[in-house]
Amino acid sequence: MTALEVLRPGPLALLQDAGRPGLAALGITASGAFDRAAFRAGAALLGNHPAGSDAAIEVTLGGLAVRAVGGPAQVALTGAPVPATVGGLAAPHGRAFALAEGDELSLGTPPRGVRSYLSVRGGLLAEPEFGSRSRDLLAHLGPPPLRAGDRLEIGPPPSWQPAADSVLPPDFPAVLDVLPGPRPDWLADPGALARGWEVSPQSNRVGVRLLGEPLRWAATRLGTELPSEPVVRGGIQVPPGGLPVLFGPDHPTTGGYPVVGVIADPDRLAQLRPGDQLTLRWA
Amino acid sequence: MPGLLPCGPDAVLVEPADPAQLPGLTDALTSGRVDGVVEVVPAARTVLARFASPSALDAGRPALRQLLATVPAAIPAPDPSRVVEVAVSYDGPDLAEVGRLTGLGSAGVVAAHTATPWRVAFGGFAPGFAYLTGGDPRLRVPRRAEPRQAVPAGAVGLAGEFSGIYPRPSPGGWQLIGRTTAALWDAGRQPPALLAPGRWVRFVAVAG
Numbered sequence: 001m002t003a004l005e006v007l008r009p010g011p012l013a014l015l016q017d018a019g020r021p022g023l024a025a026l027g028i029t030a031s032g033a034f035d036r037a038a039f040r041a042g043a044a045l046l047g048n049h050p051a052g053s054d055a056a057i058e059v060t061l062g063g064l065a066v067r068a069v070g071g072p073a074q075v076a077l078t079g080a081p082v083p084a085t086v087g088g089l090a091a092p093h094g095r096a097f098a099l100a101e102g103d104e105l106s107l108g109t110p111p112r113g114v115r116s117y118l119s120v121r122g123g124l125l126a127e128p129e130f131g132s133r134s135r136d137l138l139a140h141l142g143p144p145p146l147r148a149g150d151r152l153e154i155g156p157p158p159s160w161q162p163a164a165d166s167v168l169p170p171d172f173p174a175v176l177d178v179l180p181g182p183r184p185d186w187l188a189d190p191g192a193l194a195r196g197w198e199v200s201p202q203s204n205r206v207g208v209r210l211l212g213e214p215l216r217w218a219a220t221r222l223g224t225e226l227p228s229e230p231v232v233r234g235g236i237q238v239p240p241g242g243l244p245v246l247f248g249p250d251h252p253t254t255g256g257y258p259v260v261g262v263i264a265d266p267d268r269l270a271q272l273r274p275g276d277q278l279t280l281r282w283a
Numbered sequence: 284m285p286g287l288l289p290c291g292p293d294a295v296l297v298e299p300a301d302p303a304q305l306p307g308l309t310d311a312l313t314s315g316r317v318d319g320v321v322e323v324v325p326a327a328r329t330v331l332a333r334f335a336s337p338s339a340l341d342a343g344r345p346a347l348r349q350l351l352a353t354v355p356a357a358i359p360a361p362d363p364s365r366v367v368e369v370a371v372s373y374d375g376p377d378l379a380e381v382g383r384l385t386g387l388g389s390a391g392v393v394a395a396h397t398a399t400p401w402r403v404a405f406g407g408f409a410p411g412f413a414y415l416t417g418g419d420p421r422l423r424v425p426r427r428a429e430p431r432q433a434v435p436a437g438a439v440g441l442a443g444e445f446s447g448i449y450p451r452p453s454p455g456g457w458q459l460i461g462r463t464t465a466a467l468w469d470a471g472r473q474p475p476a477l478l479a480p481g482r483w484v485r486f487v488a489v490a491g
Contacts, residue, residue, distance in 0.1 A: 228326055
């Protein structure tokens with residue numbers, strides 16, 4: 001049985017697939033690949049299941065090294081471009097390539113962005129939880145983060161052919177559009193959201209936190225509580241302290257602080273690095 | 284439109300003026316009364332309707348408006364076919380305190396908790412957890428001033444207007460009046476959650 005053996009995981013490497021949507025009423029958040037476009041691109045390059053049920057490795061800030069054992073593997077790297085070598089030779093980004101049995105694929109650190117996806121034709125196998133192999137870092141569901149020595153078996157070849165020969169790397173936009181959310185009236189000045197912010201190091205799959213001039217709540221809302229209500233991926237939540245949290249895939253299913261807007265393209269949040277400058281703009 | 288709050292490109296947060304509309308709205312949305320809705324998430328004063336796509340949301344908005352305007356504001360009566368019995372050993376660490384706060388005494392608290400069915404209002408915070416409402420109003424007690432670091436799985440508690448059962452060990456501030464060994468989550472069952480929205484719970488006192 002062909003497998004990928006993890007030689008080193010890098011700062012954080014997780015199995016991710018399309019997640020487990022549809023269970024929020026039971027307290028389970030959708031999770032899944034943070035940069036969904038990059039994950040889907042990897043699946044398209046390899047002819048993996050178009051619904052995203054074939055799991056890939058979500059690599060955070062590079063550093064991952066794996067070896068193909070028990071046979072060859074067809075793989076692809078998408079998401080944040082990252083220096084990658086196989087046996088000392090440069091491996092391509094955004095197109096499928098082969099690992100022969102015994103080949104070691106080693107990733108450096110991406111110069112921009114955060115998350116890269118190592119997809120394998122046939123997907124990586126692990127025990128699913130609630131129908132998905134995605135790791136939910138908030139609820140601790142799904143296979144645990146990868147460690148050196150882990151052997152990830154590769155699933156049987158899928159019945160699709162690749163849908164693309166090559167894919168472009170993601171955009172790293174400096175400006176993100178914001179769509180209307182349910183509670184802009186909780187801010188004294190909702191327009192103030194549309195300005196420059198800095199990405200905080202306290203950011204992860206649960207949410208990207210922003211640093212900057214705090215947003216004041218409306219005077220009538222100060223000291224009041226919002227009954228907990230469902231929140232969505234990309235939701236911009238403003239706690240009383242005034243620094244926004246932009247929800248990622250592992251967001252809690254409900255929250256008691258107002259969501260004032262929703263990021264139009266939440267996949268872009270996956271590539272925001274601490275220190276990045278980001279401008280929000282009402283669409 | 285009042286009552287329909289935008290929530291991104293493919294979801295709407297429904298907030299009826301009268302919260303008593305929520306059970307009816309949730310039931311209607313869950314049973315497919317609005318085309319294109321792929322997920323319904325109820326909460327204390329709102330219910331989220333997530334659509335298959337932005338265009339499905341646009342197409343479904345009129346039906347959603349119609350629903351909000353016409354669903355009756357009525358707490359549903361217990362449906363006998365949807366009542367689950369939960370056996371509880373009433374020996375929780377806060378039972379005496381709740382007895383004191385309510386003036387009912389421990390035995391009175393047990394009697395009130397088991398006398399009438401509780402409705403599964405909505406879930407959240409952990410798989411298998413549900414906020415139960417509609418029980419004896421004399422049992423409304425505040426949360427503990429100091430939350431516990433570790434509430435055991437199966438603990439049965441009270442907080443405000445709600446009762447609930449902790450499905451797994453976690454920190455918690457609810458007043459614990461008992462414990463149950465009921466399987467709150469069974470991946471092989473349909474639905475997997477015992478306390479699924481739309482169900483009712485009848486607590487039954489058993490010896491510890």
